[in-house]
Amino acid sequence: MNVLVWHVHGSWTTSFVHGKHRYLVPVTPDRGAYGLGRARTYPWPDSAVEVTPAELRRAxxxxxxxxxxxEFDxxxxxxxxxxxxxxxxxYVEHNTPKGDVPNNRHPMADRDDLLLTHVTHFNELFWDNxxxxxxxxxxxxxxPAVEWTGELDRLAVVINEPVRRWRVTGTDLLARFADLAPLDVYGMKVAGLAEHLGLPPDRLTSHDDVPQHAMHAELAKRRAYLHLCRxxxxxLSLVExxxxxxxxxxLATTEAVDAVPPDAGVLSTRVDTLVEAARWLAEDRDAAYRLGARAREVTKERFGLDRFLADWDRIMEEETCASR
Incomplete structure (x- = not known):
C-alpha cells in the first residue's frame, strides 16, 4: 500500500513509517512546514520516500x-x-482541543468523507467530533536501544518550545523541582530556559534538538522522568x-492518568506531592528501579510497536476496501 503522509510529529511518524507499506513524504525546496521531507534526527527506514508535489500528481x-x-486542500x-x-x-488528531473545552468542535466535525482518528481516548472524548x-x-x-540505569541523581524533562507553550507544558513549575535535583531539559527550542526561569545554569541544563538516539542514551542515566504537562x-517522550x-x-491530567499505573510512577494534581516524589526517587535508586521496571512492563505491552502498526494496518485496509 502507498500511503501519503506529511512529516509533522517526528516521534509519531517514526513509529508509523516502520510499518510494511511505502510511505510518500512530501518535500519542497524550502523544506517548510508542508514539505519537510524525511526526518534528520530520527531513524527512518528506506520505505519512507520523499516525493515532490509534481511527482505526487503521477504517484x-x-x-x-x-x-x-x-492538508486536505x-x-x-x-x-x-x-x-x-x-x-x-x-485524519489523525494528535492534540487536545483548545479554546472552549469541552465544547470545541473539531475542524473535521460532521464530515462523511474521512475517518477521524484520535491518538488517545481522552482526545476523542473531549473533542466535539x-x-x-x-x-x-x-x-x-x-x-529505545537503551535501558534505564539511573546512576545520575538528576531529573529528565522533554519539552518542545517550553517558553512559548509555558503553562500548557508546565514550564512554570520546573523551578519547584530544580530546588531538589538538577534538571536536564531536552527538546526543540529549549536553549536559554534556565535564564527564563531565573535559575542558575547548574540547576537546569538545556539540550537543544538532540538526535533521538543520543537523547535516549542520556535520559536513561537520569534518575526519573518529569512530566508536568497540564x-x-x-x-511520546513519556511513553519512550x-x-x-x-x-x-x-501531573495527573489528560491521558497520563490512564497511561501510567500507580505502581509505575507517581501522579497527582498536587505539585507538592510530585516534588516530594521526585525527592524520594532522587534519593532512593532502589525505589526508582522498582517503579521503572513496572513502567517498562506495562508500556511494552500497551504501547508496543507491533500493536500500533497492526491497528493502523487494520484501519487503512478497512478504509481502502470500503472505498472500492
Missing amino acids: DVDVVLLQRPE LACEWLGRRVGRDLPAI GGTRTAVVEHGVVA WTSLG AMTMGMPVVA
Whole structure:
C-alpha cells in the first residue's frame, strides 16, 4: 500500500513509517512546514520516500493520511484528485482541543468523507467530533536501544518550545523541582530556559534538538522522568521513557492518568506531592528501579510497536476496501 503522509510529529511518524507499506513524504525546496521531507534526527527506514508535489500528481496513492486541516486542500491540489472521494482519507488528531473545552468542535466535525482518528481516548472524548466517524489508535513506539540505569541523581524533562507553550507544558513549575535535583531539559527550542526561569545554569541544563538516539542514551542515566504537562496529548517522550524503564513523576491530567499505573510512577494534581516524589526517587535508586521496571512492563505491552502498526494496518485496509 502507498500511503501519503506529511512529516509533522517526528516521534509519531517514526513509529508509523516502520510499518510494511511505502510511505510518500512530501518535500519542497524550502523544506517548510508542508514539505519537510524525511526526518534528520530520527531513524527512518528506506520505505519512507520523499516525493515532490509534481511527482505526487503521477504517484500511485492508496490512502491519504491528514494531520492538519490545510492538508486536505493541499492533497487535492497536489494529487489532482478529490481526497475522501477519489481516494480514502484518514485524519489523525494528535492534540487536545483548545479554546472552549469541552465544547470545541473539531475542524473535521460532521464530515462523511474521512475517518477521524484520535491518538488517545481522552482526545476523542473531549473533542466535539459531530457526526464524523471516529476511531482511536493509541501510541506505539520504536523501543529505545537503551535501558534505564539511573546512576545520575538528576531529573529528565522533554519539552518542545517550553517558553512559548509555558503553562500548557508546565514550564512554570520546573523551578519547584530544580530546588531538589538538577534538571536536564531536552527538546526543540529549549536553549536559554534556565535564564527564563531565573535559575542558575547548574540547576537546569538545556539540550537543544538532540538526535533521538543520543537523547535516549542520556535520559536513561537520569534518575526519573518529569512530566508536568497540564493540557497536552499523551507525550511520546513519556511513553519512550517508561519503555526504557524510567520511573515517572507526572501531573495527573489528560491521558497520563490512564497511561501510567500507580505502581509505575507517581501522579497527582498536587505539585507538592510530585516534588516530594521526585525527592524520594532522587534519593532512593532502589525505589526508582522498582517503579521503572513496572513502567517498562506495562508500556511494552500497551504501547508496543507491533500493536500500533497492526491497528493502523487494520484501519487503512478497512478504509481502502470500503472505498472500492
